[in-house]
Amino acid sequence: MSTLSERILGAPAGTYVDREVDLAFAHDGTGVLAREALRDMGVENLPHPERLRLIFDHIIPANTGMTAALQTELRGYARSSGIALTDAGGGICHQVMSEGPVRPGMVVVGADSHSCTLGAFGAFATGVGATDMAAIWASGATWFRVPETIAVRLRGDLAGAAEPKDIALTYVSKLGMEGATYRALEFVGDGAAGISMDGRLTLCNMAVETGAKTGMFYADAATVGYLAEHGASVSPWIPEDCRYEREVDIDLSGIVPLVAVPHRVDTIREVEAVAGTQIDQVFVGTCTNGRYEDLARFAEIVRGKKVAVRTLVIPASRAVLARAIATGVLAEIVDAGCMVAPPGCGPCLGAHMGVLGEGEVCLSTANRNFKNRMGVGGEIYLSSAATAAASALAGEIAVPEVA
Amino acid sequence: MQGEGPAICLGSDIDTDQIIAGRYLRTKDRSVWAAHLLEDLDPTIVGRARGAVIVAGRNMGCGSSREQAVVALREAGVVGVVAPSFARIFFRNAINVGLPVIEAPVSSCTDGARVVFDLDAGWVKVDGERYPARPLSAKMVAILRAGGLVPYWRSRL
Numbered sequence A: 001m002s003t004l005s006e007r008i009l010g011a012p013a014g015t016y017v018d019r020e021v022d023l024a025f026a027h028d029g030t031g032v033l034a035r036e037a038l039r040d041m042g043v044e045n046l047p048h049p050e051r052l053r054l055i056f057d058h059i060i061p062a063n064t065g066m067t068a069a070l071q072t073e074l075r076g077y078a079r080s081s082g083i084a085l086t087d088a089g090g091g092i093c094h095q096v097m098s099e100g101p102v103r104p105g106m107v108v109v110g111a112d113s114h115s116c117t118l119g120a121f122g123a124f125a126t127g128v129g130a131t132d133m134a135a136i137w138a139s140g141a142t143w144f145r146v147p148e149t150i151a152v153r154l155r156g157d158l159a160g161a162a163e164p165k166d167i168a169l170t171y172v173s174k175l176g177m178e179g180a181t182y183r184a185l186e187f188v189g190d191g192a193a194g195i196s197m198d199g200r201l202t203l204c205n206m207a208v209e210t211g212a213k214t215g216m217f218y219a220d221a222a223t224v225g226y227l228a229e230h231g232a233s234v235s236p237w238i239p240e241d242c243r244y245e246r247e248v249d250i251d252l253s254g255i256v257p258l259v260a261v262p263h264r265v266d267t268i269r270e271v272e273a274v275a276g277t278q279i280d281q282v283f284v285g286t287c288t289n290g291r292y293e294d295l296a297r298f299a300e301i302v303r304g305k306k307v308a309v310r311t312l313v314i315p316a317s318r319a320v321l322a323r324a325i326a327t328g329v330l331a332e333i334v335d336a337g338c339m340v341a342p343p344g345c346g347p348c349l350g351a352h353m354g355v356l357g358e359g360e361v362c363l364s365t366a367n368r369n370f371k372n373r374m375g376v377g378g379e380i381y382l383s384s385a386a387t388a389a390a391s392a393l394a395g396e397i398a399v400p401e402v403a
Numbered sequence B: 001m002q003g004e005g006p007a008i009c010l011g012s013d014i015d016t017d018q019i020i021a022g023r024y025l026r027t028k029d030r031s032v033w034a035a036h037l038l039e040d041l042d043p044t045i046v047g048r049a050r051g052a053v054i055v056a057g058r059n060m061g062c063g064s065s066r067e068q069a070v071v072a073l074r075e076a077g078v079v080g081v082v083a084p085s086f087a088r089i090f091f092r093n094a095i096n097v098g099l100p101v102i103e104a105p106v107s108s109c110t111d112g113a114r115v116v117f118d119l120d121a122g123w124v125k126v127d128g129e130r131y132p133a134r135p136l137s138a139k140m141v142a143i144l145r146a147g148g149l150v151p152y153w154r155s156r157l
């Protein structure tokens, strides 16, 4: 009778295990440091390059000569070491991984804190730093403390204009920014089945904002169906009775559109309560809400209208971009007056392309609104793509219409 | 593993963006990270960091996995970080670069207070007040003792 983490890691909560890693990935930021650490370790040959991925997403295309040089070096290393590289424009690492090799029951480690995103497949997926990643490159394994688990029990279905992002903001605010530190979250309950894979990725993505090591869904019919579309045949996992450290109950039918207000992700307000707040920029994208469903929902609201404020839309991956082109969603977004930038992290981490100036306010679909994150003196509100669309049209925070 | 130094007190939920901002990440030059340590929070910290012990509130190091945060602290000369709780990636990263992290229920801190810690014995003292420190796993102790994961690895080759 075990939690998902205990089943996958094969040991009870609280124990330390050394575990082979099925998939490991790093991006242009952490990959550079991992390469350095590997060189310092004196390791030449990698035992399992086929399990490794490098994905350039954080600062793409390169913004300075320095960035370009670092990326060139890492590109060369990928070639010589046999690590598969998704170069600039392929998408955000978590999204790219979600479109490919992740399977239920795998141990997946990314050199990025939002690697918990991939728990949406029922994998044990977590983030580490660059030196840990170097050791994984060198050995194919790493150590874990098997986490205790908090169940987030979802009941009923979303109604009105609420989206999976609003569920994510709800549980983050209920748990708080350190409410699940060292723990795993399991999203369970009858409400889980009705959430799409895109929505599950959004929910798992924000687990780390509560301090959690990972957030997970059981692989069910939706997971099996999604993976079948991506050419993989897997079986669902049946939940066992198990001991959760605690449970958080969320009635999905009662959720309304929400925003996290500056500068804490666990401080949320109903959109209605802050409607009218002036904004300078809207940003739709990131590993939280740059997926196809987000772009489609955004387009549905702005279709045939014009945005009243600088609006930047960044698809989370090339596949998302291609689909948005094929379905006409992208044309609607462009016609509405939005800027579209190449798939990647964009201004999420405040490094380039959409950085905020002193006193500027951004409504973003990202996962973090830390002080100064998108630029010194900037303020960040976090919302769903629907709220972002309504607000872009209004030029101020606004409540989205019902789909 | 022991250490001591004057305290630099920080609040709760200090995220890694505050420790080292995203705009300084695109370099491999560690001295750049050290020079901008905690700059947006308090630009005077970097001048006081050498030989000091950071005493933070809960959830120290939350946010991104950027290892530059712990490298910046170490390169700036910080001898240890004490907090009632840490974000897990920050905690792992600190051990991996050989920066002692002491999880202890320290409830008050004044800048400059004398901090002494002994990770083997499992305690930290802030201005004479003694707090128990949460023990590390055997593997974490071995990595820390080696000076980080890179030297730990080299020593096992």
Ligand code: SF4
Residues within 6 Å of the ligand: A057, A058, A092, A093, A112, A114, A286, A287, A288, A344, A345, A348, A349, A366, A367
């Ligand atoms: S989109 Fe933002 S949160 Fe996601 S991986 Fe990129 S920088 Fe990190």
